Structures are given as C-alpha cells and as structure tokens.
Amino acid sequence: MEWEVRWPDGQTERVASDAPAAWDWKCVGNGVYDVRMGQRNVRVEEISGPDATGIVKLRVNGITQQLQVLDRQMLLLESMGMTDDVADLEMEVFAPMPGRVLSLEVAPSQEVQEGDPLLVLEAMKMENVIRAPRAGSIALVKATAGQAVEKGAVLVMYEMET
Numbered sequence: 188m189e190w191e192v193r194w195p196d197g198q199t200e201r202v203a204s205d206a207p208a209a210w211d212w213k214c215v216g217n218g219v220y221d222v223r224m225g226q227r228n229v230r231v232e233e234i235s236g237p238d239a240t241g242i243v244k245l246r247v248n249g250i251t252q253q254l255q256v257l258d259r260q261m262l263l264l265e266s267m268g269m270t271d272d273v274a275d276l277e278m279e280v281f282a283p284m285p286g287r288v289l290s291l292e293v294a295p296s297q298e299v300q301e302g303d304p305l306l307v308l309e310a311m312k313m314e315n316v317i318r319a320p321r322a323g324s325i326a327l328v329k330a331t332a333g334q335a336v337e338k339g340a341v342l343v344m345y346e347m348e349t
Contacts, residue, residue, distance in 0.1 A: 193255040280343040286310030
C-alpha cells in the first residue's frame with residue numbers, strides 16, 4: 188500500500204509500505220515517536236486522527252500540525268472528484284496494525300458518534316483505542332476480547348444508512 192502525506196507547507200511525500208527504510212519509527216513513549224521521514228528527522232506526538240478524510244493532528248517537533256494522510260483508495264476517489272463522499276463510504280472499521288483485542292466498547296445496534304471508542308487494541312505493548320470514524324449504528328462487532336488480529340482485519344461493521 189502507498190500513502191501520500193500532505194504537509195501544511197504544501198509539500199507532499201509518497202510513502203510505500205514495501206519500503207520500510209523510507210520512514211524509520213522509534214517509539215520513545217506513549218504515542219511519541221522519533222521518526223526519520225526521508226530527509227527529515229522529527230519528533231512526532233499523536234494528538235488525534237486520522238478521521239474519515241485522512242486528517243491527523245500531531246505535534247511535530249513541538250509544533251501542533253494538521254496533516255492529511257491519504258491511502259491509494261482516497262487518492263483515487265480524490266482524482267475522480269469524489270472526496271466529499273469518503274466518509275459515507277466507511278461501512279467497516281479495520282485493524283490499523285496487527286495486535287490483540289483487549290476490550291470491546293460497543294455492541295451491535297449501539298449508536299456511536301464520531302470519535303467514540305469502539306475497542307482497545309494492544310500492539311507492540313501499547314494500548315491503542317480504536318475510535319469510530321463516523322456517527323452511525325453498529326451492525327456487527329467481528330472482533331472478540333482476547334482475539335489476535337492482523338492488520339486490515341474487519342473489527343466493526345456499521346449498519347447501512349437508509
């Protein structure tokens with residue numbers, strides 16, 4: 188998979204998952220990383236995101252920034268002029284990384300708002316709260332507490348909007 192990172196200064200960088208040397212991440216604390224991004228060396232602290240449009244809020248070298256990280260599908264939709272519909276297309280929540288499900292915070296038929304916790308995923312000895320990318324009703328929770336999941340596994344499914 189390939190991503191495009193859009194910096195606030197207008198620069199963009201392409202990152203391919205099959206080229207791990209392009210970005211070298213070293214975890215130095217809970218949600219804090221020292222990262223080598225191409226020619227840049229940065230300290231990255233997670234604040235929020237990504238949301239349905241790929242917006243991520245980070246503190247980079249002490250400065251809060253909002254970046255946009257787009258995967259191949261989002262770039263394709265954007266090139267076709269369909270960016271306004273990206274949030275409406277999200278019917279499933281996928282595991283962003285391999286890990287173990289520690290707890291479930293939602294159940295089928297439960298209404299959630301964007302940002303509500305769906306489950307807690309442990310990866311690399313860190314607890315990661317997986318949040319709702321949009322408001323809606325939960326149709327199915329495919330994950331179970333204690334289950335090991337691979338990156339990209341479907342964790343939660345939304346009900347179809349009518």
